Amino acid sequence: MSEPLRLGIAGLGTVGAGVVKIVRQKANLLATRTGRSIQIVAVSARNRDKDRGVRLTDFAWEDDPVALARREDVDVFVELMGGSDGPAKAATQAALDAGKDVVTANKAMLAHHGQMLAQLADEKGAVLRFEAAVAGGIPVIKALTEGLAGNEISRVMGVMNGTCNYILTRMESAGLTYGQAFAEADDLGYLEADPELDVGGIDAGHKLALLASIAFGTVVDFAGVRLEGIGKVSIDDIRQAADMGYKIKLLGVARMTGRGLEQRMAPCLVPQTSPLGQLDGGTNMVVIEGDSVGQIVMRGAGAGEGPTASAVLGDVMDIARGLRISTFGKPAVALNKAQTATVATPAPYYLRMRLLDKPGALAKVATALGDAGISINRMRQYDHTDDTAPVLIVTHKTTRDALDQAIGAMSTTGVLGSDPVALRIEEV
Amino acid sequence: MSEPLRLGIAGLGTVGAGVVKIVRQKANLLATRTGRSIQIVAVSARNRDKDRGVRLTDFAWEDDPVALARREDVDVFVELMGGSDGPAKAATQAALDAGKDVVTANKAMLAHHGQMLAQLADEKGAVLRFEAAVAGGIPVIKALTEGLAGNEISRVMGVMNGTCNYILTRMESAGLTYGQAFAEADDLGYLEADPELDVGGIDAGHKLALLASIAFGTVVDFAGVRLEGIGKVSIDDIRQAADMGYKIKLLGVARMTGRGLEQRMAPCLVPQTSPLGQLDGGTNMVVIEGDSVGQIVMRGAGAGEGPTASAVLGDVMDIARGLRISTFGKPAVALNKAQTATVATPAPYYLRMRLLDKPGALAKVATALGDAGISINRMRQYDHTDDTAPVLIVTHKTTRDALDQAIGAMSTTGVLGSDPVALRIEEV
Numbered sequence: 001m002s003e004p005l006r007l008g009i010a011g012l013g014t015v016g017a018g019v020v021k022i023v024r025q026k027a028n029l030l031a032t033r034t035g036r037s038i039q040i041v042a043v044s045a046r047n048r049d050k051d052r053g054v055r056l057t058d059f060a061w062e063d064d065p066v067a068l069a070r071r072e073d074v075d076v077f078v079e080l081m082g083g084s085d086g087p088a089k090a091a092t093q094a095a096l097d098a099g100k101d102v103v104t105a106n107k108a109m110l111a112h113h114g115q116m117l118a119q120l121a122d123e124k125g126a127v128l129r130f131e132a133a134v135a136g137g138i139p140v141i142k143a144l145t146e147g148l149a150g151n152e153i154s155r156v157m158g159v160m161n162g163t164c165n166y167i168l169t170r171m172e173s174a175g176l177t178y179g180q181a182f183a184e185a186d187d188l189g190y191l192e193a194d195p196e197l198d199v200g201g202i203d204a205g206h207k208l209a210l211l212a213s214i215a216f217g218t219v220v221d222f223a224g225v226r227l228e229g230i231g232k233v234s235i236d237d238i239r240q241a242a243d244m245g246y247k248i249k250l251l252g253v254a255r256m257t258g259r260g261l262e263q264r265m266a267p268c269l270v271p272q273t274s275p276l277g278q279l280d281g282g283t284n285m286v287v288i289e290g291d292s293v294g295q296i297v298m299r300g301a302g303a304g305e306g307p308t309a310s311a312v313l314g315d316v317m318d319i320a321r322g323l324r325i326s327t328f329g330k331p332a333v334a335l336n337k338a339q340t341a342t343v344a345t346p347a348p349y350y351l352r353m354r355l356l357d358k359p360g361a362l363a364k365v366a367t368a369l370g371d372a373g374i375s376i377n378r379m380r381q382y383d384h385t386d387d388t389a390p391v392l393i394v395t396h397k398t399t400r401d402a403l404d405q406a407i408g409a410m411s412t413t414g415v416l417g418s419d420p421v422a423l424r425i426e427e428v
Numbered sequence: 429m430s431e432p433l434r435l436g437i438a439g440l441g442t443v444g445a446g447v448v449k450i451v452r453q454k455a456n457l458l459a460t461r462t463g464r465s466i467q468i469v470a471v472s473a474r475n476r477d478k479d480r481g482v483r484l485t486d487f488a489w490e491d492d493p494v495a496l497a498r499r500e501d502v503d504v505f506v507e508l509m510g511g512s513d514g515p516a517k518a519a520t521q522a523a524l525d526a527g528k529d530v531v532t533a534n535k536a537m538l539a540h541h542g543q544m545l546a547q548l549a550d551e552k553g554a555v556l557r558f559e560a561a562v563a564g565g566i567p568v569i570k571a572l573t574e575g576l577a578g579n580e581i582s583r584v585m586g587v588m589n590g591t592c593n594y595i596l597t598r599m600e601s602a603g604l605t606y607g608q609a610f611a612e613a614d615d616l617g618y619l620e621a622d623p624e625l626d627v628g629g630i631d632a633g634h635k636l637a638l639l640a641s642i643a644f645g646t647v648v649d650f651a652g653v654r655l656e657g658i659g660k661v662s663i664d665d666i667r668q669a670a671d672m673g674y675k676i677k678l679l680g681v682a683r684m685t686g687r688g689l690e691q692r693m694a695p696c697l698v699p700q701t702s703p704l705g706q707l708d709g710g711t712n713m714v715v716i717e718g719d720s721v722g723q724i725v726m727r728g729a730g731a732g733e734g735p736t737a738s739a740v741l742g743d744v745m746d747i748a749r750g751l752r753i754s755t756f757g758k759p760a761v762a763l764n765k766a767q768t769a770t771v772a773t774p775a776p777y778y779l780r781m782r783l784l785d786k787p788g789a790l791a792k793v794a795t796a797l798g799d800a801g802i803s804i805n806r807m808r809q810y811d812h813t814d815d816t817a818p819v820l821i822v823t824h825k826t827t828r829d830a831l832d833q834a835i836g837a838m839s840t841t842g843v844l845g846s847d848p849v850a851l852r853i854e855e856v
Contacts, residue, residue: 137721139575150741277727313578
């Protein structure tokens with residue numbers, strides 16, 4: 001058996017404590033599978049005295065994660081503090097700078113500084129791995145970087161924020177309003193300290209930017225992700241989308257187009273019968289499409305102590321086994337700076353509006369669509385008791401620009417009882 | 429950039445030709461991602477003159493795959509001939525014996541000789557990889573061996589024969605009999621030369637035995653797989669299972685129990701709403717359950733040129749990147765010889781029978797179940813025009829032994845109009 005692999009762990013929250021437990025309880029399993037003993041030598045966290053349900057007395061303690069990252073006796077720095085900048089970034093840089101390998105679960109740090117860190121890792125001959133940063137326990141980074149490495153990837157998609165999927169599922173299954181479902185998720189402790197990270201799509205957007213970098217060999221470009229949260233999704237949309245055979249998901253989509261890299265994180269309609277449409281509750285799903293492999297779907301828990309610790313351990317064990325791969329699947333200097341596609345790929349859209357109950361109203365809406373070159377796939381007007389009629393339209397494929405033009409034209413007709421809601425239907 | 433990685437490919441059927449195409453067409457992509465140029469230096473196949481739609485004149489030709497495997501200029505022997513013994517085995521042994529790495533798609537060879545070959549690879553410091561042997565393009569071997577390596581696996585399941593899933597799906601969706609759906613699959617060229625490999629569950633059983641070896645750290649034990657094909661599944665079963673909320677799938681299940689390793693490949697009922705239940709047509713799905721990660725589901729194409737070639741390339745690129753892992757995730761000598769669990773884990777069962785239409789018939793059946801300690805979850809008797817009534821029973825969890833005892837008792841009561849059909853309901 002080779003030399004032990006010595007870990008320094010910074011951050012002892014749920015995930016950090018989970019990693020400590022696994023390394024201790026499964027020492028034999030990990031050693032047999034990797035051929036090396038995996039040991040924790042030092043840890044760091046904000047509060048030394050907090051009871052975390054794990055014994056830490058065997059490990060050296062460092063108040064400063066940067067000092068931990070630089071310790072002579074640490075081979076792999078495991079960064080589980082979180083935060084895009086501050087101590088997490090400083091310590092990660094210090095570790096890489098010292099030529100140490102790094103395993104992190106920190107999507108925000110990588111979404112903002114991934115290119116700089118990947119380049120530093122390459123220069124120092126270190127590896128920087130982040131399976132736990134995307135879709136929790138699902139080994140999707142590995143699948144994309146290694147298992148599917150022989151493919152040109154055409155599209156990568158995912159439902160990667162369990163909290164948002166929980167809220168949307170509860171709105172549908174229990175008939176809750178967005179506010180009620182949000183409050184319920186909050187009570188259950190599902191929301192980040194800043195809930196906008198969840199419901200605004202930021203957290204999921206970070207993950208999408210990381211997947212896109214590997215998929216298309218491009219510099220991580222979180223600023224290029226077009227973000228739209230779930231706050232405007234109404235119970236009416238959920239019900240009426242269901243009536244048309246769709247579910248609403250906060251879906252991330254990245255694809256390389258002739259106009260540049262398209263990255264979107266927004267509520268979308270997907271067919272109820274598709275794997276994405278059938279994903280309820282807090283589960284995550286990632287869909288990868290490659291030219292040789294076709295469509296691969298991966299599903300599993302996107303968060304929580306066990307799943308996230310499982311992903312961290314997978315990375316640590318890869319390092320113990322001697323796997324050396326550049327952070328985003330090829331050398332950081334070889335990653336291209338992609339142009340951002342400002343126009344989304346054409347798609348069918350779902351349009352919901354209320355029309356004033358007067359003759360010719362529907363014709364005016366239909367005319368506005370026709371004038372913008374948009375043809376209608378399906379239209380439904382619902383029974384109503386007040387003076388506006390709910391109308392649903394599913395268009396054929398069109399551009400968002402044409403749609404905005406049509407909506408603008410509709411609003412001048414005087415027949416709208418409310419601003420139309422437009423949601424993209426992603427073909428999956 | 430390091431030295432080129434030189435491949436020798438034996439077997440130029442659909443998959444072999446697909447690999448040649450990818451290596452040629454994506455030379456730059458593969459080189460950037462692995463840091464090495466990947467080159468084919470020599471090939472071998474039965475018929476040199478056959479037109480395979482790919483140019484082979486750049487490569488040396490070997491009539492004998494063993495000679496190909498031993499060539500000085502070959503670093504990786506890619507075995508795509510198939511067959512559990514014969515040339516495939518001889519050439520694989522020759523390559524490993526010469527210290528060369530091997531990539532294979534040959535499930536039958538590994539199911540029968542995996543332990544011997546893995547041991548040989550370890551002794552010679554060679555690696556033997558087989559992603560393409562299980563579930564086509566789905567990178568499930570990688571997920572199990574690497575990404576989820578920090579987990580104790582409790583169960584691994586899969587629908588891994590697309591042809592069987594196609595036949596069962598067609599029986600359900602088009603109301604075909606088994607014979608009709610079989611003939612249709614045959615016409616479409618979906619069946620192996622020996623169809624029993626597909627419909628008898630043998631091919632899928634090979635795959636299950638390989639997954640079980642990695643999952644539980646045990647010597648591959650194909651003989652320990654309890655095999656049951658789909659030939660006895662009737663359209664009545666499919667319809668009546670659907671009526672109870674289930675679908676019938678040829679499902680492989682492996683789990684480690686207190687009584688030893690349980691490996692089953694048999695038609696099972698799974699809930700319609702589960703990912704396995706929603707898997708239609710020729711697609712494959714593998715479900716992995718680990719103590720930390722929970723349940724991971726992977727779905728994709730299980731066969732075909734592109735998906736299989738994608739898996740072969742993934743393995744080749746791993747080797748190019750320097751990944752060295754023992755065949756089944758730990759050294760072959762450390763794999764345990766598992767005892768075979770002769771008794772399956774208790775489960776609910778689905779029972780279908782026809783009862784003679786006379787007073788007390790149902791009571792006799794219910795008594796036989798009760799006497800065997802089996803309680804009934806749901807029972808349905810259907811309307812009927814002939815003199816026997818179709819009856820469906822879903823039991824609570826019970827053992828197969830108790831069920832067989834009950835069925836034996838029923839058959840002595842004189843109320844059965846047909847032999848009862850019993851299918852396990854796998855909880856997923």
